[in-house]
Amino acid sequence: MTHIALIRRIVTAAALLATTAALAYAADVNDYPTSARAEYVYGCMKANSETREAINQCSCSIDVIASLLPYDRYVSAETVLSMSQVRGNLGGEFRSSAQAANAVRDLRRAQAEAEVRCF
DSSP: OOHHHHHHHHHHHHHHHHHHHHHHHHHHHTTSOHHHHHHHHHHHHHHHOSSHHHHHHHHHHHHHHHHHSOHHHHHHHHHHHHHTTSOSHHHHHHHHOHHHHHHHHHHHHHHHHHHHHHO
8 A cells, every 4th residue: 555545545534534523513513493593593683683783693692602502501591590580489499509500600601702703
């Protein structure tokens, strides 16, 4: 086997590995259901403006969040934020739990990174 043939095999193997890694990453990034992405973009646009630029920025924002935070953590943080608004003992559990605070902190970090990258 010549050096050229060996190099071709190595390059082919590296390309296959890179493609597999890219597909795995894409699957991880795209684990958010379309409805969750649409809901986020809708809320984001209502909070910012209802322009074409806002669609692009808000879509970018949820893509960044999805790349940094698995969907189950996103759902947990959204649930905590929603339930912490409930008055009384039930809401208090969500406001005072360390696990809940960690979930919200992770979401806030992802949102801050999205703000930097997209707006």
